[in-house]
């Protein structure tokens with residue numbers, strides 16, 4: 001029978017990782033005779049919810065198996081083993097063996113991307129359907145687990161190859177040859193992306209925490225990820241790797257319009273006319289957007305880097321669309337959009353008003369006083385209006401993003417614009433899952449990170 005298993009919120013701030021549980025889940029399921037024909041799913045949900053763990057990632061797998069009751073027991077045992085409950089994980093596991101229920105899960109996915117979904121409501125609905133669920137901690141993970149089952153290949157998606165460290169290496173520095181990452185990037189871009197931050201001269205594929213992820217490479221197809229992975233040189237024996245299909249780098253959380261008044265922690269986009277540009281402490285920039293349905297306050301915080309340059313070039317009257325997450329109102333200010341993307345739709349015409357030139361001799365005329373017009377000192381000709389010359393704008397129409405370091409997992413990099421996938425998902429490639437990494441590469445010490 002066809003089964004869908006979703007898990008979420010097994011990690012804590014101290015270094016467990018839901019994708020690593022996903023890797024072990026697949027390993028165990030294959031061991032139990034589970035048959036895979038679709039990639040495991042790595043699903044990012046609303047990054048603005050206040051109680052998320054680091055990346056707010058959930059994982060779902062789809063497979064064929066004999067007895068879903070046995071699978072459920074095994075999966076619960078794995079979640080217990082890999083969840084960091086004592087450090088704040090609120091794990092959830094959901095098993096669906098009735099594909100006719102999938103539309104319900106798709107609706108939870110859509111809501112969990114851009115809202116805060118009520119846990120109690122979801123758990124009650126699942127119980128009513130007779131869905132098997134398992135929860136640890138406060139059970140918040142059940143929402144993400146259900147949502148991850150609802151993400152499927154019919155929507156825009158990317159792939160990520162995640163390679164995992166052996167347990168004894170977790171917590172030690174990751175040693176990767178920087179130049180090999182740059183070469184890999186140059187040889188596989190734009191089929192892979194987010195490999196290297198050239199502004200800061202930093203490798204982006206390796207995380208820095210104590211978690212078991214050694215590296216993650218993102219791209220548009222499973223094949224190119226395997227190709228890219230082969231090009232990266234490092235000196236560590238790994239535990240294994242797995243390729244996920246994902247909603248990362250698709251802007252999935254920003255595809256819907258924000259409603260007014262702004263709902264705290266929601267995500268989406270809204271268009272309007274710029275006014276009230278101000279800068280605050282710490283390099284944060286603020287402006288108001290007149291949306292036609294009311295004004296909204298927008299903030300571009302200091303870490304957004306490049307996006308602040310864009311705001312500095314905005315002028316009142318510009319028509320833009322902002323996208324991002326809503327910070328709740330405080331005693332000091334209204335609910336505020338934390339801007340993750342700016343689309344400059346049309347620039348207002350900015351003019352520079354000068355005293356007119358004389359139509360006879362070309363001399364710049366002198367003002368005769370407020371509202372009294374202008375006169376040429378050379379030949380006496382008069383004019384009533386100032387001369388308006390349009391100012392050349394530095395800012396172009398188009399889409400602008402924060403610096404790479406400030407982007408979210410869900411942020412669509414510019415290189416993907418026009419490369420969105422619609423339903424054409426790849427079949428499993430040889431090497432999509434590996435529980436033994438034969439490779440140990442030595443790299444020269446000078447190029448170590």
Ligand SMILES: [Zn+2]
Nearest residue numbers: 358361376379
């Ligand atoms: Zn003149």
